[in-house]
Amino acid sequence: MSLLINVTGLALMALIVWWFWLSSKGRPAKRAEGGAIDIVVSDGVYEPSVIETNAGETLTLRFERRDPSPCAEQVIFHKLDVSETLPVGEKTTVTLTPENPGTYRFTCQMQMYQGTLIVH
């Protein structure tokens, strides 16, 4: 019994590490193909939350904020110096042209909402 509980606990910890950190690369990504990508901001997540694009291409993201809690109010693209205020119930367009390949995070102010922009 004691062994079972300990093994279960450790397995749970391994599962947490795997799910939130190791496997997160496997998340479905939305590829930008010229047109705008609509991102829904609701219930603590951006949907879709992984966006792929190519360096030097202009990317248009339309954020639709459905969550009225102030946490969702801003979207910040770290390292790209882009931030935008999202009014509730509206679509806000964010246009950016990442110059360098890499992985950029975009989050709300408090980092509860998290998204990833992968630039190839």
Added chain:
Amino acid sequence: MSRQTLPIQGATCQHCVKSIHKALEPLNGVSAVSVDLQNQTVTVDGDADRGALRAALAEAGYAADEDDDPGPAPPANDEPTGGDANGAPPKSDAPASEPRDLSLAVTGAHCASCVRTIESALQSVPGVDTASMNLANHTARVSGSADPDALVRAVQNAGYDATPVRDPARAEDDREEQEHRLYRKLVRQTTVALAVGVPVMLWGWFGGTMTVQAGGASQWGWGAVSVITFLILALPGRHFFVGAWKAFRHHNANMDTLIAVGTGAAWGYSTLVVIAPNLLPEMARHVYFEASPMIIGLVNLGLALELRARGKTGAAVKRLLNLGAKTARRLDDDGEHDVPVEDIRVDDRLRVRPGETIAVDGEVLEGDSEVDQSMLTGEPMPVVKSEGDTVAAGTLNGSGTLVYRATRVGADTALARIIDLVKKAQGAKPPIGRLADTVASVFVPTILLIAVATALIWYNFGPQPVAAYMVVASVTVLIIACPCALGLATPMSVMVAVGKAAESGILIRQDAALQTAAELDTVVLDKTGTITEGRPSVTRVIAAEGQDEDTVLRLAASLEAGSEHPLARAILDAAEERGLKTAPVSDFRALNGKGVSARQDDTLLRLGNRRWLEQEGIRLGLEDEARQLSDEAATPLFLTRDDTVIGVLGVADRIKADAAEAIARLRDRDVRVVMITGDIQATADAIAKQAGVDEVLAEVLPEDKAREVEKLQKEGRKVAMVGDGINDAPALAQADVGFAIGTGTDVAIESASITLMSGSLHGVADAMAISRATLRNIKQNLFGAFVYNTLGVPVAAGLLYPFTGWLLSPVIAGAAMSLSSVTVVSNANRLRFFKPRGHHGPRAKTGDHS
């Protein structure tokens, strides 16, 4: 057979007539079409459906709104045609919104023909009354009750793209309304959750049994409590679970995750105790039904309080948004009209009456008035505006009336750009916040790991009943951890500080500047336009014996009345200040770099520099006075009448009235102040003396200014460069913080990280003070958040238990958690009361009235 008349618009030529014929004739039931260009109507014979006709007109790009129909347009037969297809939108699938105006930002439109296409595309959308596209600012205005999404689709189908834009002030009101609604909802949820949690908790406190006996009444009683508690989790606590689940599917974890897992575990364990008490040892048959509703209630309460506190952080932007005028009085050929500010185009002539707000940026055409620009520049003194001066949107006209020409409208006005800048800067993150960011991004999964580890440690090493201790300790860990406080620490302070700075006329453009400005120890000041006013003015008038100053100044002004030179402007201004009238002169001649001469009443007047007059063979007088002027950094100009010197005028680029005081403030803070200029050493020294600067770098070429800044940086100094932003761009960019001195309302300054809207050097010291206060505030927040979490989590895990027997209750953890983020937001709000210079009189006054 009937006849109907429809309004059209935009038909101007025979080509249009042909197009309309071509559009309408193929339609069913049309037997004849005639276009009346004069009245802009088309008359159609036949039984054609009016809606179809309108659609065809819209397609061709000539549809007009029916209400605009100028003529009587009597449909030959009485009733039936109209109603069904036009007028009201045919079907009400769009949300039944009340009619209102909507603006769309349209991209991809470049020519006049696009305008027509877009307008007709918009007009074909059900519910649109009128649509007009303005190519100049790429905005389409639509009135009616159409669904914004449908409008966007229509524009997209036409080959362009559009996004709805809303009046920012109204958007702000909407936001407030939304937040207020959310606040009430949270309060309601809090009440419901606490209404369940508090009685259960009190029951336990006052000796009620919290354990379950198999088969007894307690099992039924607690079973009922379990169901009620489940309802609390499912209703007021629903958003935590939905958020947690959604985040989980995205391999994310957030605050919702912690609350959901924590309350879920407490409820799950308690319910297990109720359903199958025999599974657990007798000592562990304790229920924790008070924990879930109490936590849900307290966290919701925390969110509500935070929302309240946050509302105030955006006050600065709201204040700026409210500065904008809604309407303006346009002078048209047929008189004056009040028009919405969105309809004003560049070059429109506008009138602003006493006490009104100036609607757009413009140039004064006629009138004189004092304009209060403090809302933009932070400068308390009103500025006199007359013909040729520029005025800025959002500033307040004094007691005069001005007519001005619009030069910048819409999003181009200084006010709009300031709002944009402030909003952008408010979302910025100074480097100090980066650590917190990194921590926040791995925070929640880490807490989950700690919670599981805590449970295992209690299981292996804890006292009996282990099951109960495991649950209590790990639930408390989950609940007490507060990623919000960590995440909010920096952005809240930045948001308040940037807004606060904007109120004082300081625009912070770069996120790092807010932090670096606090660390500055050296300020390099450009001379011209920064320490000095940047334009010459008359500093002294000296009359020769037998003359008086007013005569000298009047004659000089008469001489210069026809000249465009900046020196002439200075002399004319000086004469005007003393109320002197100029007299006409003849034979005016201007000699570049020498002076001017003219005749008046048969006498020859000359005004010029020493060398020229000596060349002309005039014996100079007043030499001592002239030398004295030179020592004061002024250029002496000699006035002669018929070869005799009758006076000397000192003209200089005067130092700003408050420059010396502002520089003294910097030096009081042990900041090293250096003046840099391309001027000759003597002039530079004279200005430096007046300004109270003892370190002078003179005769520096513009391109070498950046190198001088670099030299100081190599000495290990943190250097600010203050300049006008145009000549000094490389030096501004080189400096750790570049301050651009604005010309009052021009914010198009790209090379500087901070722009001072008023010309005053006090802005530098103010910016440093705000930045220090902000940094201190952020540090307090971060310290608080880190300490809270690093102390709270181990205590919750039971670290103190072996020594003192202390174990936190999950309810206390819930209260602490929601208080911690409220504390951060409230602390950031304290910055709103910060005064950059308490001792400075006028500033304090303007602060109060806003």
